[in-house]
Amino acid sequence: MHEGPLHPQFENLDRQKDAARLGMWAFLGSEALLFTGLFALYAAYRTLYPDAFAAAASHNDVKLGTINTFILLTSSFTVALSVHEVRLGRARRAALLLLVSILLGFVFLGVKLTEYAEHFREGIFPGPSYRYEGLTGYGPRLFFTLYFLMTGIHALHVTAGMGMLAWVMFGAWQHRYSPLYHTPLELGALYWHLVDVIWIFLWPCLYLMHA
Amino acid sequence: MRYFVVWLALMGLALLSFLFSGSHHGIFDIVFALVIAVAKTALVALFFMELIEHRFINSMVVLVSAGLIALLLSLMVADIRTRRTFPRGPVPTEAEIPTAK
Amino acid sequence: MTSGTYEADLVGDKEVAPPSHVPTDALVDYLRADRGIRSWLLTTDHKRIALMFYVVIVFSLILGGVFALLLRTELLTPERTVMDAVTYNRMFTLHGVTMVWLFMIPAIPNTFGNFVLPIMLGAKDLAFPRLNLASFYVYLLGCVVTLGAMVWGGADTGWTFYVPYSTTSQSAVVPVVLGIFIFGISSIMTAVNFIVTTHTMRSANLSWFRLPLFVWALYGTSVIMLLATPVLGLSVIVVALDHAFHLGIFDPALGGDPVLFQHLFWFYSHPAVYIMILPAQGVMSEVVCTFSRRQPASYAAIAISSLGIALVGFGTWGHHMFVAGMSEFDANVFGVLSMFVAIFSAIKVFTWVATMHRGSIHFNTPMLYFFWFLFLFVFGGMTGVAVATESLDVHWHDTYFVVAHFHFIMVGGTLTGFLAAVHYWFPKMFGRLYSERMGLLTSFAVFTGFVLTFFPQFLLGNAGMPRRYYSYPARYQWLNVLSTGGAWLLGGALVLTLVNLLVALFWGRRATANPWGSRGYEWMTPVLPPKTNFAATPVIGRGPYDYHRPEEEAHA
Numbered sequence: 001m002h003e004g005p006l007h008p009q010f011e012n013l014d015r016q017k018d019a020a021r022l023g024m025w026a027f028l029g030s031e032a033l034l035f036t037g038l039f040a041l042y043a044a045y046r047t048l049y050p051d052a053f054a055a056a057a058s059h060n061d062v063k064l065g066t067i068n069t070f071i072l073l074t075s076s077f078t079v080a081l082s083v084h085e086v087r088l089g090r091a092r093r094a095a096l097l098l099l100v101s102i103l104l105g106f107v108f109l110g111v112k113l114t115e116y117a118e119h120f121r122e123g124i125f126p127g128p129s130y131r132y133e134g135l136t137g138y139g140p141r142l143f144f145t146l147y148f149l150m151t152g153i154h155a156l157h158v159t160a161g162m163g164m165l166a167w168v169m170f171g172a173w174q175h176r177y178s179p180l181y182h183t184p185l186e187l188g189a190l191y192w193h194l195v196d197v198i199w200i201f202l203w204p205c206l207y208l209m210h211a
Numbered sequence: 212m213r214y215f216v217v218w219l220a221l222m223g224l225a226l227l228s229f230l231f232s233g234s235h236h237g238i239f240d241i242v243f244a245l246v247i248a249v250a251k252t253a254l255v256a257l258f259f260m261e262l263i264e265h266r267f268i269n270s271m272v273v274l275v276s277a278g279l280i281a282l283l284l285s286l287m288v289a290d291i292r293t294r295r296t297f298p299r300g301p302v303p304t305e306a307e308i309p310t311a312k
Numbered sequence: 313m314t315s316g317t318y319e320a321d322l323v324g325d326k327e328v329a330p331p332s333h334v335p336t337d338a339l340v341d342y343l344r345a346d347r348g349i350r351s352w353l354l355t356t357d358h359k360r361i362a363l364m365f366y367v368v369i370v371f372s373l374i375l376g377g378v379f380a381l382l383l384r385t386e387l388l389t390p391e392r393t394v395m396d397a398v399t400y401n402r403m404f405t406l407h408g409v410t411m412v413w414l415f416m417i418p419a420i421p422n423t424f425g426n427f428v429l430p431i432m433l434g435a436k437d438l439a440f441p442r443l444n445l446a447s448f449y450v451y452l453l454g455c456v457v458t459l460g461a462m463v464w465g466g467a468d469t470g471w472t473f474y475v476p477y478s479t480t481s482q483s484a485v486v487p488v489v490l491g492i493f494i495f496g497i498s499s500i501m502t503a504v505n506f507i508v509t510t511h512t513m514r515s516a517n518l519s520w521f522r523l524p525l526f527v528w529a530l531y532g533t534s535v536i537m538l539l540a541t542p543v544l545g546l547s548v549i550v551v552a553l554d555h556a557f558h559l560g561i562f563d564p565a566l567g568g569d570p571v572l573f574q575h576l577f578w579f580y581s582h583p584a585v586y587i588m589i590l591p592a593q594g595v596m597s598e599v600v601c602t603f604s605r606r607q608p609a610s611y612a613a614i615a616i617s618s619l620g621i622a623l624v625g626f627g628t629w630g631h632h633m634f635v636a637g638m639s640e641f642d643a644n645v646f647g648v649l650s651m652f653v654a655i656f657s658a659i660k661v662f663t664w665v666a667t668m669h670r671g672s673i674h675f676n677t678p679m680l681y682f683f684w685f686l687f688l689f690v691f692g693g694m695t696g697v698a699v700a701t702e703s704l705d706v707h708w709h710d711t712y713f714v715v716a717h718f719h720f721i722m723v724g725g726t727l728t729g730f731l732a733a734v735h736y737w738f739p740k741m742f743g744r745l746y747s748e749r750m751g752l753l754t755s756f757a758v759f760t761g762f763v764l765t766f767f768p769q770f771l772l773g774n775a776g777m778p779r780r781y782y783s784y785p786a787r788y789q790w791l792n793v794l795s796t797g798g799a800w801l802l803g804g805a806l807v808l809t810l811v812n813l814l815v816a817l818f819w820g821r822r823a824t825a826n827p828w829g830s831r832g833y834e835w836m837t838p839v840l841p842p843k844t845n846f847a848a849t850p851v852i853g854r855g856p857y858d859y860h861r862p863e864e865e866a867h868a
Contacts, residue, residue, distance in 0.1 A: 009430075009437040009513070011849065018266060019439045019512040025269040026504045029276040030542045036280045037546035037576050040287050041561070044572050047291040066229045073225060073251075077218040080259040084214060127559035128566075138567020145559050149550070193260045200251045204244035208232035268511055279539055279626055286630065286642055287575050293641035 004181030017183055024187045028194045031157070035198050038150045042205055045142050051211070052139020058210035059124075059135060060147070061115060065207035068111050069199065075104035076196040079165065079189045082172070086182045091172045094185070098169035101192065105162040112155055119144070147206055154198055161195045164188040217258045224251050341743075341840035356441035357843055361448050362426035363741070368452060369423055370810070372414035373727075375459075377803055379407035384765075384799040387792045390783045397782040401468035402483065404780055408471025409488060413495045414455055416726055417584065420591035421537075422451070422502060424733045425530045427741060429506060431834040432524045434515025434852055436844045439508040447501035450494060458491030470780060472581070475562035475573040479554040486555055489548040496545045499587075503537035506530055515849050521615070524832055524856040525601075525608065528615040529594025532622035536583045536590075540626065544580035547573060571637050578629035586625040589689075589721060590618060592729025593660055596682050599732050600664045602830040603679035604671030607857035613663045617656040624653045634705045643702050650700035657693055661686065676828065677751030681732035684759040688724025692717055695770070710780075713773025719766045731758065731809065738813065739823035743840045746816035754812055757805035764798025831858045 010016040046053045082097035123131040126148040130141045168188040171177055177185055228247045232240070257263045262270055342359045352360055383403045386393045395403065426444065430437050438444050461467065464484035469477055478485050510531050514523070551573070553559055560566035562573045597614055601607060608614055630638055630646030664686070673679065695717040699705050708714055739745055768791040773779075777788045784792070826835040833856055837845060854861065 008844070009435065009439065009441060011513075015512050019508045021265060022268060022272075022511055023440060023504050023508045025265075025272045026507055026538055027500070029272045030500050030504075030538050032276050033279065033539050034542035034546050036283055037543045037550075037579075039280075040283050040576065041550075041572060043284050044287045044291050044569070044575075047288050048569065049567070062229070062232065066225065069225050070222060073218065073221045076255060076259050077214060077221075080214045080217075127554075127557055127561075142561070142567055145561055149553070149559075149561075190260055193255050197252050197255055200248050200255070201245075204228065204232075204248055208228060208244050209241055210232065275535070275623075276539060282627060283543070283575075283579055286645065287572065289645075290571070290575065290630075290639045290642045291569075293639040294637075295640065 004178075004183070013181075020183050020187060021190075024190050028190060031194055032198075035150075035153070035201075038146065038153065039201065039205070042146050042150065045139075045146065049139030049142065052135075052137055053143050054209065054211040056135055056140040056143035056147075057206060057208075059140075060207050060210075061118070062207045062210065064111055064115055065203055068108050069203045071104050071108045071111070072196045072199050075101040075108075076193050078104070079192050083182065083185055083189050086172060086177050086185055087179050089179050091175050091177055094177075095169050095173040098165050098172060102162050102165050102169065105158055105165070108158060109155060112151060116148075150202055150206070154195070154202060157195050157198070161188075161192045164191055213258065217254050221251055221254055224254075340842060341838065342843045343840055345843040354445070356437070356445055358426050358430055358438050358441065358444055359741075359841060359843075361444050362423050364448055365418060365422040365426060365451070368455065369415060369419050372410060372455070373419075373806075376407055376410035376415055377806065379403055379410060381799055381803055383407060384796040386782070387784075388796050390786055390789060398468065400782045401470075401780070402466045405467050405470050405488075406462065409458060409467075409492070411722070412471055412584070412588075413492055414458070416588045416722060417495070417499060417537075418451060418502070419588075419726070419730050420595060420733055421506070421530060421533055421587075422447070424526075424595070424737060425502075425506060425533075425591065428737065428834045429509060429527065429530060430513070431837060431841060431845050432527055432832070432856075433509065433513055434518060434833065434846065434850045435509065435513040436846065436849075438505045439513055440505050443501050443505055447498045447505070450498040450501065454491050454494035454498060456491075457494055458488055461487035461491065472577060473548070473551055473573075474577075475551065475554070475570045476564070478551055479558075479562060481555075486552050489552050493545050493548050493552075496541045496548075499537045499541045503534040503541075506534040507538065510534075516851050518852060521611065522852075522855050524834075525597035525611070525614050525618075526591075526594040528618045529590045529597070532618040533587050533590045533594075535619075535622045536587050536625065540580040540583040540587075543576055544584075547576035547580070550576075571633065574633050574636055574638075575629070578632045579626075582629040582632065583622075583625050585718070585721065586621050588726045589657075589729075590621060592685070592726045592732075593657075594618070595729045595733040595736065596664060596685055597660075598830075598832060599678045599682050599736055600667050601857045601859070602736075602828050602832065603674045603676055603682070604668045605674075605829070605859045606667050606671040607855070607859055609663050609666035609669070611857070613659050617659045620656040621653060624649065624656065628653050628700075631700050631702075631705070634702045635709045647700060647702045651697065654693060654697050654700075657689075661690060661693075674828075675752075676735075677746070677748060677755055678732045678736040680752060680755045681728050681735070684755065684762075685725060685728040685732065688720050688728065688759075688762070692720025692724055695720065708773060710778055711773035712769040712777050712779055715779045716766045716769035716773060719769070723762055723766070728758075731755070734813065736828075737834075738816070739827050739839075740834060740837075740841070742817055742820075743823050744816050744820035745823045745827060746813055746820055750808075750812040754805055754809040757808065758802060761798050761800075761802030761805045765795050765802050766798070768792075768794045768798070831861070832856055 004013070006013055007016060010019065078097045078101045082094040082101070085091070085094035085097060119125075123133070124144050125131070126145045127141075130144060132140070165188055168177075168185045171184060172182075224247050228244060231243055231247075236243070256273060262273065342357055345357075346355075352364070355361060382394065383400060386395050386400055386403070426438070461484040464487065466483065467473070467478070467481065467485045467488040468483040469481055469485060473485070473489065478489075510523075510527060550559075550561060554561055560568055562568040562570045564570065597608065628646055628650040630642050631650045634643050634647075664682075695713070699708050699714055699717055735746065735751060772788055772791045772795070775788065775791075777784055777791075823839060825837065825839045828835070831854075833850075833852060834841075836850070836852075
C-alpha cells in the first residue's frame with residue numbers, strides 16, 4: 001500500500017492533499033460562475049417574456065428531462081461509491097462503479113441527442129433558423145436559443161467529466177490508488193458532482209417551470 | 212450506506228419536484244422548484260462531495276460563489292423588472308425655443 | 313524531507329557559509345542552477361516563470377504604448393493625420409485589448425507575484441508549479457491569437473465589445489474575443505495557484521496576520537480573478553457564437569436586450585480594474601514601509617481593505633451603465649455601492665501617509681514612484697467617485713473625462729505600481745543595482761509626461777469631447793495637441809526607464825542581499841535566491857515590518 005508521490009514543494013502529504021482539494025474546489029467555483037452568466041440571461045429573459053418562456057418550457061419533454069435527472073443523480077451516487085470503495089481497498093470494484101457512471105453519462109447524452117433530434121424535426125433550432133410554427137414570437141425563440149446554449153455547454157462539461165472519470169477508472173483498475181492515496185479519483189469525482197449540480201438547476205429552469 | 216440514503220433523498224426530492232410541477236401555484240412554482248434544487252445541491256455538496264468533512268475554506272469557496280451568483284442574478288432581474296418608460300413630453304415649437312443673444 | 317531551520321545567514325551585508333548538512337548545490341542561484349534553453353522553457357521554478365512572463369509583459373506594454381502613440385498622433389488634427397477612421401477604430405480597440413489583457417491584468421501578479429509570493433510565505437515554490445508553467449503558455453497562446461487577429465485587421469468595437477455592434481461588425485471580432493477567453497483561462501490558473509499556495513504553504517509561524525501586505529493584495533486579486541473571469545469568458549463566448557451563427561441573443565429586432573450583455577461584461581470588467589489596482593497597492597504597502605523604515609500605521613486596516621475592495625468591488629458594475637438604458641432602481645443601487653468601495657482605497661491612502669509620519673524617508677526610485685502614485689491615485693480615485701455620481705455621469709459618460717479618470721488609475725496607479733515593483737525587486741531578481749540618479753530622472757519624466765497627457769483630457773471631457781471619436785471640432789485641438797505631446801514624452805520616459813534598467817542588468821553594480829535594509833521576508837534570501845528558495849523551510853520568528861529590530865536581529 002503506497003502513499004503516493006510527495007511533490008517537493010510540499011511539507012507533507014496532508015498539506016499536499018489539502019492543496020489539491022482546495023485547488024479543485026476553487027476551480028469548481030469558477031465553473032459555477034461560468035454557468036451563472038447563462039442562468040442570469042435566462043432569468044432576465046424569463047422576466048421579460050414570462051408567458052412565452054413558460055409555454056416554451058411546456059414544449060420540452062418533461063419526462064425525458066426527469067429521466068436525465070435521475071440518471072445524473074444516480075451517476076453521482078456511483079461515483080461517490082467508487083471513492084468509498086477505494087478507501088476500503090477495493091480498487092477494481094471502484095473502477096467498475098466508475099464504468100457504470102460513465103455509461104450513465106453516455107445514456108444522458110443519448111437522451112439529450114434524441115431530444116435535440118426531436119426539436120430539429122419540429123424546426124426548433126437556435127437563433128435565426130428557428131421555424132417552429134407552434135410557438136412564435138420573440139420569447140420562444142430566445143428560450144430555445146438559451147436552451148441549446150445551456151444544455152450544449154453543459155453537455156460539453158459532461159463529456160469532459162466522462163473523460164476525467166475514464167482516466168481515473170484506468171488508474172483504479174491498475175491499482176494506482178490505495179486507501180492512503182486516491183487524490184486524483186477524489187478530484188475527478190468532485191468535477192462530476194459539479195456537472196450533476198449544474199443539471200439540478202438546468203432541469204427546473206428548462207423543463208419544470210412550464211405553463 | 213449513507214451514500215445510499217442520500218441518493219434516495221435526492222431521487223425523492225427530484226420526484227417531488229416533478230410531481231409539483233404538474234400543478235400550478237403562481238410564483239410558488241419557481242420558488243418551490245429552486246428551493247428543492249438548492250436542497251439537492253446541498254445534499255450533493257455536503258455528502259457526495261464530502262464538504263462536511265473538508266476544511267472550512269472549501270465551504271467558503273461555495274458560500275462566496277453562491278453570494279456572487281445571487282448578486283448577479285438579482286440585479287439583472289431587478290433591472291428588467293424596474294425599468295420604466297416615460298411618455299414623450301410635449302415637443303417645443305420653433306417659436307418656443309429660446310435663441311442665444 | 314525534514315523540516316529543519318535554515319535562515320539566510322546574513323549578518324549585515326556579509327554572507328556566512330551555511331551549516332555543513334546543507335548540500336551546497338541547493339544554494340546555486342536560480343539563474344545559474346540549470347543551463348540550456350529547455351531548462352527555461354520547461355522550468356517549474358516560479359522565479360524563472362516570472363521572468364518569462366516579465367519579458368512578454370514588457371513587450372506587451374511597449375506594443376500597447378505604440379498603439380496609443382499612433383492614435384494620439386492621429387488626434388493631433390481634427391482631420392486625417394496619419395490613418396483613416398476605420399483604422400483608428402481598430403487602433404483604439406487594439407490599444408485597449410492589449411493594455412487590459414496582455415499587460416495590466418497579468419503585469420504585477422504574474423511577474424512579481426510569481427517571483428516573491430512563495431518566498432514571502434517561506435515556501436519552496438507555488439502549490440502547483442506545472443500549472444504555473446501552463447498558465448504562462450496559455451497566456452502566450454492568448455497573445456498569439458489576439459494579436460494574430462491583426463492579420464485580419466483586428467476588431468473595431470472598442471475593448472468593451474458592446475452588442476449589437478460587436479455581433480454584426482465585419483471586423484475580426486471572433487479571433488480577438490477567443491484570444492481574450494484564452495487569457496481568462498490563464499488568469500484562473502494563476503488565481504487557483506495563488507489562493508491555494510497562500511492557504512496551504514505558509515511556513516510554521518506565519519499566521520495570516522504576519523503575512524506581508526503584498527500577499528493580502530495578491531489574495532484579494534486572486535479571488536476576483538477566480539470568480540469574475542468566468543462571467544467574462546461566458547459573455548465573450550456568447551458574442552463569438554452570436555457573431556458566427558447570428559443567434560440574435562442580444563438583437564433587439566429579435567426581442568433581445570443589448571443591455572444584458574453589458575451586465576455580464578461589466579460584472580467582470582469592473583472587478584477587473586481591482587485586479588489591476590490591488591497588486592499595485594500591495595507593492596506600495598511594501599515600498600512605503602521599507603523606505604520609511606516603519607511598520608504600517610495599521611496593518612489590519614490595509615489587510616482587511618484588500619479583501620473589502622475585492623468583495624465590495626463585485627457589487628458596483630452598473631456604474632458603467634448609468635446611461636445605457638438600465639433601470640433607475642438599479643442605477644441607484646450601483647451608485648450607492650460604488651461609493652462604498654471607495655472607502656477602502658481611502659483607508660489605504662490614509663494609512664500609507666500615516667506610516668510615513670515619523671519615519672525615516674529614503675528617496676529611492678521606488679519611493680518616488682510611491683509619491684507619484686499617491687498624487688495620481690488620489691486624483692484618479694476622486695474623479696472616480698465623481699463619475700460614480702449618476703447625475704454627473706450623465707454629462708461625463710463616454711467623454712474624455714472618463715478616459716482621463718481611468719488612465720489616472722491605470723497608468724498613474726497600476727503602471728506606477730509596476731514601475732515601483734520593477735525597481736524595488738530589481739536587486740533581488742537580478743543581483744544588480746540600477747542608477748538611482750537615472751531612476752530619479754526617468755520617474756520624474758514619466759510623471760510629467762503622464763500629467764501632460766491625461767490632465768488635459770479631463771478638461772476635454774468636461775468641455776464635451778466624446779471618447780473614441782476620430783475627428784472633433786477645432787476648438788478642442790489645443791488640448792489634444794497638449795495631450796499628444798505628453799504622450800510622446802511619456803513614451804520617451806518609459807523607453808529611457810527601460811534603457812536604464814537594461815544597462816543596470818548587464819553593467820550595474822552588484823547588489824547585496826538586502827540593499828534597502830528591508831525587514832521583508834524575501835530579502836532574507838541570498839542575493840539571488842537559490843532554485844528552491846530555501847534549503848529547508850525557514851522558521852520566521854518575527855513580523856514582516858519589524859523595523860524596531862536592528863537588522864542583525866531581524867536576520868538572526
